[in-house]
Amino acid sequence: MYQGKTLTFSNRINLIKPSSTMALTSKANEMRQQGEDVIVLTVGEPDFDTPAYIKDAAKIAIDSGKTKYTSVDGTIDLKKAIIKKFQSENNLSYTTDEIIVSAGCKQSIFNMLQVLIDQGDEVIIPEPYWVSYSDMVVYAGGKPIMLKTFYSDNFNIDIEKLGQAITSKTKLLMLNSPNNPSGKYFCKQTLSSIAETIIKHEKIFISSDDIYEHIHWHDEKFHNIVNVCPALKERTVVLNGVSKAYSMTGWRIGYAAGNSEVIKKMKTLQSQSTSCASSISQAAAAAALTQECLELPKMKSEYKKRHDFVVESLNKIDGVLCKETDGTFYVFPSFDKYISKNKNILDDTELAMHLLNQAKVAVVPGSAFGMSGHIRLSIAIDMGSLKKAMSRITSTLNDFK
Numbered sequence: 001m002y003q004g005k006t007l008t009f010s011n012r013i014n015l016i017k018p019s020s021t022m023a024l025t026s027k028a029n030e031m032r033q034q035g036e037d038v039i040v041l042t043v044g045e046p047d048f049d050t051p052a053y054i055k056d057a058a059k060i061a062i063d064s065g066k067t068k069y070t071s072v073d074g075t076i077d078l079k080k081a082i083i084k085k086f087q088s089e090n091n092l093s094y095t096t097d098e099i100i101v102s103a104g105c106k107q108s109i110f111n112m113l114q115v116l117i118d119q120g121d122e123v124i125i126p127e128p129y130w131v132s133y134s135d136m137v138v139y140a141g142g143k144p145i146m147l148k149t150f151y152s153d154n155f156n157i158d159i160e161k162l163g164q165a166i167t168s169k170t171k172l173l174m175l176n177s178p179n180n181p182s183g184k185y186f187c188k189q190t191l192s193s194i195a196e197t198i199i200k201h202e203k204i205f206i207s208s209d210d211i212y213e214h215i216h217w218h219d220e221k222f223h224n225i226v227n228v229c230p231a232l233k234e235r236t237v238v239l240n241g242v243s244k245a246y247s248m249t250g251w252r253i254g255y256a257a258g259n260s261e262v263i264k265k266m267k268t269l270q271s272q273s274t275s276c277a278s279s280i281s282q283a284a285a286a287a288a289l290t291q292e293c294l295e296l297p298k299m300k301s302e303y304k305k306r307h308d309f310v311v312e313s314l315n316k317i318d319g320v321l322c323k324e325t326d327g328t329f330y331v332f333p334s335f336d337k338y339i340s341k342n343k344n345i346l347d348d349t350e351l352a353m354h355l356l357n358q359a360k361v362a363v364v365p366g367s368a369f370g371m372s373g374h375i376r377l378s379i380a381i382d383m384g385s386l387k388k389a390m391s392r393i394t395s396t397l398n399d400f401k
Contacts, residue, residue, distance in 0.1 A: 074101025105254030183325025
């Protein structure tokens with residue numbers, strides 16, 4: 001109540017819900033503050049420190065007075081670094097007017113949707129999907145069209161069903177590879193099939209969320225849809241950032257590359273919201289992208305060791321199935337059999353709460369990612385904590401039947 005009256009809010013804010021990962025992390029942190037020993041496997045955040053050369057670049061920027069507003073779409077140094085990164089790592093060519101820097105890849109995605117999606121436009125999102133996609137689409141006035149994939153089929157996109165999902169209202173297809181939460185990488189053959197379907201529909205754009213590009217252990221070199229179908233470049237917005245690969249989550253730097261007219265509109269929107277990203281963070285990100293990161297292979301190797309341990313541990317639990325992933329720092333096991341045999345657990349949400357309350361391990365239910373019956377566990381935590389978490393989960397699930 002406010003001065004005897006009930007506060008009212010906009011209709012659009014009531015259309016969306018708080019991030020499930022953030023909510024569960026907050027709950028786990030509250031329990032920690034109360035003295036409970038909770039192991040948090042909810043957060044998609046590297047546990048490694050930001051490499052020293054990147055921090056040094058930030059310190060130099062501070063000491064040299066680079067503490068003012070920058071251009072809304074990013075400093076010329078960072079935009080050139082991004083262009084060089086695309087050229088050397090992805091064999092893609094962009095110009096400065098085709099690049100925008102934002103306060104994290106999340107903001108780049110939000111801006112893109114606000115610019116491209118109008119009331120009633122349909123956006124195809126393969127399941128499982130990152131938790132914020134659907135709410136961002138709804139907030140933009142769009143309608144999420146979920147494209148089902150299945151654990152039993154290794155989360156592959158059914159190209160025939162993709163074609164069937166397209167209507168006259170379809171405006172965008174959202175791709176994320178390697179995928180959060182499943183760790184699925186879309187290989188060149190899959191991307192080629194997707195491209196063959198989309199290229200027939202001239203009004204459909206594609207977003208390629210490549211944020212986990214460098215945390216990838218598939219046999220095939222990383223490719224996105226523009227690599228396999230250059231003809232779709234003008235209709236594709238490539239999204240990336242420095243958070244995951246360089247352990248820079250709190251620095252908040254993401255970027256988008258695409259059609260100059262789309263980027264121009266994203267710049268206009270950003271000019272009326274956050275304006276520029278942090279000048280210090282931009283200087284650090286430029287260093288991250290232009291200098292060799294010796295820590296990156298070490299981090300990737302450690303993630304793979306943790307991944308192998310967790311997958312093996314989960315597969316030893318009766319009723320749990322866990323596939324090896326192609327990358328990211330998550331695993332996404334199926335608990336369908338365990339839930340179906342357990343009279344005390346109704347669904348994955350109840351299972352996640354049970355693990356939090358009894359095992360003192362915080363995880364995210366798969367339903368938050370559009371795929372019930374699963375649980376997402378982050379492996380971005382030291383091996384000692386992971387071993388303790390797996391022991392607790394195993395003991396709790398084996399005892400609760």
